[in-house]
Amino acid sequence: MISFNSVSMRYDDGFEALKSVSFDLAEGEMAFLTGHSGAGKSTLLKLLTISERPASGEVLFNGLNLARVSEKNIYKVRRDIGVVYQNHRLLSAKNVFENVALPLRIIGTDYREVVKRVRAALSKVGLSGSEKKFPNSLSSGEQQRVGIARAVVSKPSLLLADEPTGNLDPDLSRDILKLFEDFNQVGVSSLIATHDINLLDKNNKRRLTLSHGVLIDKSANIEGQSASP
Amino acid sequence: MFSHGRELTSALHEIIRKPLSSFVTISLIGISIGLPSIFVILGENFLSRLDRIDQSAKINIFLDESVLVAEGLALSKEIQSQPEVSMVRFISSEEAIKEFQKQTDLSEILFTLGQNPLPHVIEVVPVSFDSIDVAILVSSLKDRDGVESAATNLKWLERLYGVFSIIKSISIVFVVTFFIGLILVVAHTIGVAIQNKADEIELMFLLGATKSFIRRPFIYLGFWHGLGGGLFANIITQVSFFPLAAGVESLAQSYQSGFSFDRGGSEMFFLILLIGVFLGTTGAFLGLSKKMGEINPTRRGYSYK
Numbered sequence: 001m002i003s004f005n006s007v008s009m010r011y012d013d014g015f016e017a018l019k020s021v022s023f024d025l026a027e028g029e030m031a032f033l034t035g036h037s038g039a040g041k042s043t044l045l046k047l048l049t050i051s052e053r054p055a056s057g058e059v060l061f062n063g064l065n066l067a068r069v070s071e072k073n074i075y076k077v078r079r080d081i082g083v084v085y086q087n088h089r090l091l092s093a094k095n096v097f098e099n100v101a102l103p104l105r106i107i108g109t110d111y112r113e114v115v116k117r118v119r120a121a122l123s124k125v126g127l128s129g130s131e132k133k134f135p136n137s138l139s140s141g142e143q144q145r146v147g148i149a150r151a152v153v154s155k156p157s158l159l160l161a162d163e164p165t166g167n168l169d170p171d172l173s174r175d176i177l178k179l180f181e182d183f184n185q186v187g188v189s190s191l192i193a194t195h196d197i198n199l200l201d202k203n204n205k206r207r208l209t210l211s212h213g214v215l216i217d218k219s220a221n222i223e224g225q226s227a228s229p
Numbered sequence: 230m231f232s233h234g235r236e237l238t239s240a241l242h243e244i245i246r247k248p249l250s251s252f253v254t255i256s257l258i259g260i261s262i263g264l265p266s267i268f269v270i271l272g273e274n275f276l277s278r279l280d281r282i283d284q285s286a287k288i289n290i291f292l293d294e295s296v297l298v299a300e301g302l303a304l305s306k307e308i309q310s311q312p313e314v315s316m317v318r319f320i321s322s323e324e325a326i327k328e329f330q331k332q333t334d335l336s337e338i339l340f341t342l343g344q345n346p347l348p349h350v351i352e353v354v355p356v357s358f359d360s361i362d363v364a365i366l367v368s369s370l371k372d373r374d375g376v377e378s379a380a381t382n383l384k385w386l387e388r389l390y391g392v393f394s395i396i397k398s399i400s401i402v403f404v405v406t407f408f409i410g411l412i413l414v415v416a417h418t419i420g421v422a423i424q425n426k427a428d429e430i431e432l433m434f435l436l437g438a439t440k441s442f443i444r445r446p447f448i449y450l451g452f453w454h455g456l457g458g459g460l461f462a463n464i465i466t467q468v469s470f471f472p473l474a475a476g477v478e479s480l481a482q483s484y485q486s487g488f489s490f491d492r493g494g495s496e497m498f499f500l501i502l503l504i505g506v507f508l509g510t511t512g513a514f515l516g517l518s519k520k521m522g523e524i525n526p527t528r529r530g531y532s533y534k
């Protein structure tokens with residue numbers, strides 16, 4: 001599904017955010033990306049959405065070298081990746097239904113199908129009946145769940161999350177984690193960047209640990225291991 | 230499917246939701262198209278009237294006072310036989326004064342004069358209205374015995390046409406400048422709309438939207454602004470003709486009956502709408518090409534914070 005081969009990434013100001021990172025994420029696998037603040041977690045995810053390009057090395061997604069994807073074709077890659085953001089990035093002027101429907105609108109899904117899929121996604125995250133509400137009238141936990149519904153509504157093959165529980169209390173974090181596990185159960189590959197101990201401690205999934213742009217741990221299975229790198 | 234129709238109406242909702250900013254742009258378009266339209270329609274009315282005068286252009290031959298009615302009639306017949314002449318009418322001085330009395334209230338003044346001051350007149354309608362042909366005919370008529378003078382109204386007509394063509398070309402320069410200004414105004418309005426939606430656009434790119442998908446609603450927005458402006462222009466134009474048309478018609482009727490003011494009709498209505506739509510969409514394309522360059526789908530990552 002994902003394959004990083006000696007990937008380095010340098011920002012415009014010359015700062016090297018990733019240094020020769022290599023790892024693989026198998027189809028249907030779920031992994032956590034962790035590390036201190038500024039370690040390069042978000043940067044790594046940005047390479048997958050082609051929001052940034054690597055300075056060297058190759059980033060393969062479903063066999064496609066993302067470094068070579070032309071500007072014109074970026075949208076095709078992005079349609080196959082669902083992303084959950086820390087600040088959930090909901091549009092405050094649009095209601096819950098419209099927010100979740102956005103990815104389907106973009107790919108031109110038939111309206112009846114949109115209604116069906118949006119309802120299904122909202123029911124999966126436990127927000128049936130909130131379709132007409134506006135994001136600002138929801139709690140931050142609910143907002144995040146709308147963000148998750150939007151990320152999965154178009155059935156992407158890969159789910160990325162950047163600090164999905166950053167603003168939530170431990171109980172809510174656990175709910176969110178449960179959601180990701182549910183999606184993983186039905187075969188969605190996912191990579192979740194977080195330094196939320198609550199999230200990491202409550203599962204035995206694979207953990208990729210970054211430190212100052214270097215991948216220092218990519219254990220395939222860390223069952224029983226503590227959260228600190 | 231979220232069809233184009235749906236997007237078109239949602240762009241309209243956008244305007245209705247924030248009517249104030251759109252109103253400024255729409256009324257600017259309306260006024261800038263409306264004002265020249267008023268002048269164009271007025272000009273057309275005036276020109277069509279001039280055409281009618283032109284068709285009835287005549288050469289008036291004023292005869293010497295000494296010429297008798299019988300001699301005048303004979304001269305008329307002679308002139309009628311010339312190939313350059315299509316029609317001739319002899320008006321004796323008595324007939325002339327009767328006509329004059331009918332048209333004016335100056336009859337008393339004429340009676341106090343004690344004698345008829347008007348000469349016999351022969352009205353000549355030429356075959357050709359070409360100014361050179363008419364000039365040749367006039368000078369040949371002048372040379373005839375018993376003719377005091379011959380004159381035509383074509384000189385002032387020509388001058389009037391000249392003035393009109395100057396006004397026309399000045400207006401074209403103004404209108405073109407106006408319209409370029411309008412396109413820039415719409416481009417600015419769309420630019421502001423794009424800026425206000427920078428977050429949404431950024432998100433749409435991240436969700437895999439193509440550039441053309443993101444462009445579309447803004448083009449529809451420009452379309453609606455243009456259409457609204459065109460409608461506004463039509464309203465301004467027609468409303469301003471209410472008092473104007475009545476004035477012009479009563480003025481025209483004092484000269485000649487059967488003149489009715491032409492408000493431009495449906496052709497003008499649709500032309501104005503079309504100009505509005507053209508300006509609106511062109512402005513939108515311009516605004517997009519200026520602003521969308523700043524929104525680069527690659528560099529627009531999800532924000533770091």
Ligand SMILES: Nc1ncnc2c1ncn2[C@@H]1O[C@H](COP(=O)(O)OP(=O)(O)OP(=O)(O)O)[C@@H](O)[C@H]1O
Nearest residue numbers: 011013015017036037038039040041042043044533
């Ligand atoms: N646009 C940018 N230009 C320059 N440097 C940047 C930019 N974005 C991030 N960086 C730097 O790159 C490094 C890695 O940033 P990144 O956002 O990947 O860290 P992170 O692991 O996600 O941290 P956090 O846990 O705080 O979100 C940081 O030192 C950061 O300052």
Ligand SMILES: [Mg+2]
Nearest residue numbers: 041042043162
């Ligand atoms: Mg980060």
